[in-house]
Amino acid sequence: MKKRWIVLLSTLLSMSSLYAISVSQFDSPLYGTAMINAIPNYPAFGEVFTLLQREWFWKGFLIALFLVPVAGGIHYLLIGPKVFSHHGKKIFAFSVLMRIMHNLAALSFLVIVPTGFVMAFGDFFGGGMFVRICKNLHGLATPVFAITVLPMIIAWIRDMFPNSDDVKWMMIVGGYLSKEKKPVPAGKFNAGQKAWFWIAMPGGIVMIFTGALMFFLNKDLSPVATMFGMSQIDLLRLSAIVHNILGMVVATFFMVHVYMAAIAIKGAIHSMISGYKEEEEVAILHSSWYKKLKEEGKV
Numbered sequence: 001m002k003k004r005w006i007v008l009l010s011t012l013l014s015m016s017s018l019y020a021i022s023v024s025q026f027d028s029p030l031y032g033t034a035m036i037n038a039i040p041n042y043p044a045f046g047e048v049f050t051l052l053q054r055e056w057f058w059k060g061f062l063i064a065l066f067l068v069p070v071a072g073g074i075h076y077l078l079i080g081p082k083v084f085s086h087h088g089k090k091i092f093a094f095s096v097l098m099r100i101m102h103n104l105a106a107l108s109f110l111v112i113v114p115t116g117f118v119m120a121f122g123d124f125f126g127g128g129m130f131v132r133i134c135k136n137l138h139g140l141a142t143p144v145f146a147i148t149v150l151p152m153i154i155a156w157i158r159d160m161f162p163n164s165d166d167v168k169w170m171m172i173v174g175g176y177l178s179k180e181k182k183p184v185p186a187g188k189f190n191a192g193q194k195a196w197f198w199i200a201m202p203g204g205i206v207m208i209f210t211g212a213l214m215f216f217l218n219k220d221l222s223p224v225a226t227m228f229g230m231s232q233i234d235l236l237r238l239s240a241i242v243h244n245i246l247g248m249v250v251a252t253f254f255m256v257h258v259y260m261a262a263i264a265i266k267g268a269i270h271s272m273i274s275g276y277k278e279e280e281e282v283a284i285l286h287s288s289w290y291k292k293l294k295e296e297g298k299v
Contacts, residue, residue, distance in 0.1 A: 044230070045237040052241060060248045061120040068255040072263065079179055081266045084284070090276035091290075091299065093188070098155050102272055105148040105200075111141035113251050120244070139215050146208050153201050159188050160198065165288050166191035175285070176264060183287035190286065192260070196253050203246050210239035210246075 094102070115134040122131045169191040175184040184190070189197070213221060217236055225235040261269045265285070271277045279299065283290045293299045 045234045045241070049237040049241055052244070057244045058120060060244075061117060061251070064248050064252045064255075065117060068252055068259065072256075072259040075176070076263065079177065081264050082176075082181070082285075083266045084278045084281040086267055086278055089279040089299070090274075091279055091282050091293065092275060093271055093277045093282075094275045095155075096275065097151065099272055099275055101148040101151045101155075105145050105152065106272075108141040108145035108148075109254050111137055112145065113254055115141070116247055116251065120247070139211075142208060142211055145204065149201060149204055149208075156189070156197060160194050162191070162194060163187070166194065176260075181284050183283065184285050185288055186286045187292075188286060188289045192256075196257050199249060199253050203250055207243055207246050207250065210243040213239045214243065 115138040118125060118131060118134040119138065125131055165185040165187060168185040172178075172184065174186070174190055174192055175182060213224065214236060221232050221235060225232045228235060228238075230238070261272075265281070267278070268281065277286075279290075282293075290299065
């Protein structure tokens with residue numbers, strides 16, 4: 001009888017200790033009491049997030065990871081890169097500041113995109129130190145991208161609004177499906193570059209915000225959660241949903257952008273190093289801008 005009382009008392013003490021730990025030492029804005037209080041609101045974003053996380057996010061990232069390289073490979077084999085003369089006149093296109101901002105953004109994306117894929121397939125990589133390192137690199141590269149957003153928006157937004165040339169450009173896919181060198185209707189930035197701008201800049205701002213919320217998920221984010229009228233857990237679920245969906249789109253367009261700049265147009269990447277584009281390239285791929293430059297006497 002005495003032994004039973006000792007066992008019962010020990011059990012009660014253990015349970016009370018675990019409860020005390022759960023609501024004190026390990027209680028946080030995300031775990032403990034907050035998790036219990038968020039249970040009634042699980043259907044709001046919990047079910048959607050769980051479904052997407054379990055069934056769809058990894059499929060979307062997998063499609064993006066293979067679709068662009070395969071499409072790029074087919075394009076390269078069937079049509080090949082466009083080659084323009086590098087011995088003619090040069091046309092100034094990008095200032096030193098814009099080249100620095102663009103290249104910082106490009107370098108940060110070269111870290112953000114691969115590490116993002118690793119985190120998306122964290123289970124495949126077995127979690128652990130490698131995935132944690134990628135998560136930290138992802139977080140460290142984000143501020144580098146963040147400092148480039150405002151200068152690029154200020155410098156380029158005027159040229160990024162759609163016009164009639166963009167419709168014509170889309171109808172012929174910028175001439176990239178042909179081996180011929182025919183003038184393509186486009187200003188300083190073509191429809192594809194404009195699309196990338198509007199995805200990378202506003203989309204990037206949203207991803208910085210949602211990414212920061214997830215990176216500091218154990219901090220008290222109640223002011224932000226209250227502003228959106230939801231619990232911190234639901235705020236993080238919504239952030240993860242938005243971040244992952246935008247991530248798929250941004251990663252896809254980034255890989256396309258890299259292919260176009262580094263492979264599809266031979267030597268085009270040098271314009272972001274020297275600041276100058278080849279005259280023939282501008283005359284063919286940015287014919288409306290070339291015409292304007294000629295009218296202004298700059299060519």
